[in-house]
Amino acid sequence: MARDKGDLLQGTLGMLILKSLAAQELHGYGIARWIEDVTKKSLTIEEGSLYPALRRLEDRGWVSSSWAVSETNRRVRVYTLTRQGRAHLRKEATSWMEHARAISIVLRAEPSYV
Amino acid sequence: MARDKGDLLQGTLGMLILKSLAAQELHGYGIARWIEDVTKKSLTIEEGSLYPALRRLEDRGWVSSSWAVSETNRRVRVYTLTRQGRAHLRKEATSWMEHARAISIVLRAEPSYV
DNA sequence: CGCCAACACCTTGCAAGACTATGCCTAGCC
DNA sequence: GGCTAGGCATAGTCTTGCAAGGTGTTGGCG
Numbered sequence: 001m002a003r004d005k006g007d008l009l010q011g012t013l014g015m016l017i018l019k020s021l022a023a024q025e026l027h028g029y030g031i032a033r034w035i036e037d038v039t040k041k042s043l044t045i046e047e048g049s050l051y052p053a054l055r056r057l058e059d060r061g062w063v064s065s066s067w068a069v070s071e072t073n074r075r076v077r078v079y080t081l082t083r084q085g086r087a088h089l090r091k092e093a094t095s096w097m098e099h100a101r102a103i104s105i106v107l108r109a110e111p112s113y114v
Numbered sequence: 115m116a117r118d119k120g121d122l123l124q125g126t127l128g129m130l131i132l133k134s135l136a137a138q139e140l141h142g143y144g145i146a147r148w149i150e151d152v153t154k155k156s157l158t159i160e161e162g163s164l165y166p167a168l169r170r171l172e173d174r175g176w177v178s179s180s181w182a183v184s185e186t187n188r189r190v191r192v193y194t195l196t197r198q199g200r201a202h203l204r205k206e207a208t209s210w211m212e213h214a215r216a217i218s219i220v221l222r223a224e225p226s227y228v
Numbered sequence: 229c230g231c232c233a234a235c236a237c238c239t240t241g242c243a244a245g246a247c248t249a250t251g252c253c254t255a256g257c258c
Numbered sequence: 259g260g261c262t263a264g265g266c267a268t269a270g271t272c273t274t275g276c277a278a279g280g281t282g283t284t285g286g287c288g
Contacts, residue, residue, distance in 0.1 A: 008276095011274070030236095052239085065185055167247085186254095188254060240280105243277105257263105
């Protein structure tokens, strides 16, 4: 209710992360970049949200991680979508789209609706 | 992340309530009925969410309330959208739609996106 | 060489929002 | 009397995202 313009919609971060990993594995920083890229900066990921979210996803078995070295020669933690993660993403995305559609229908309803 | 199917998308309840009051004043129970009606039950409002939400909206000056007697002859608290509430609804709805659109674009992105 | 920007990870503490569970009361009907 | 539907409300809990703070590395540039 008190969202500011940079903020994400609640409950979408995990889903976006899973989606970012659907095609390729990425490290945390790369996930943030990916999301900002595909949305042309209209969604921004704060690191203080990202890393705790990744931990939650790993706890639930939706992603797994391991240490590696990046192209830029840094030590990075690389995340991979698990089989369950993929299944979950499919379900959650479908359900989210349905709910979002329901809401946007309400919002677009004529004010004169009775 | 752990939403069940009946759940609302976080952050939308206040907005839906404001929208329900855009055309007519309603009492709490009536708001819940209205939302379920226009979404054909695909969104359900729990009373434990509704009343605290109404209080928040009133605290912020977006709705005002008064006691009345319903058609069914019961004591009811009737809510009205204030001028500021109407302005806020317009802004919040616009912003929500934009964010939701950004997210749905990401979700629909080809998994082969790189 | 020293500095700085970009890259990369992480944690603590907080606030918001929605839910569960529970409680109370009334009107109308059988 | 007892039941259902209508109606209001709160306390406590959980999830989530954020702000603020912190650590360290790499590579380029002056």
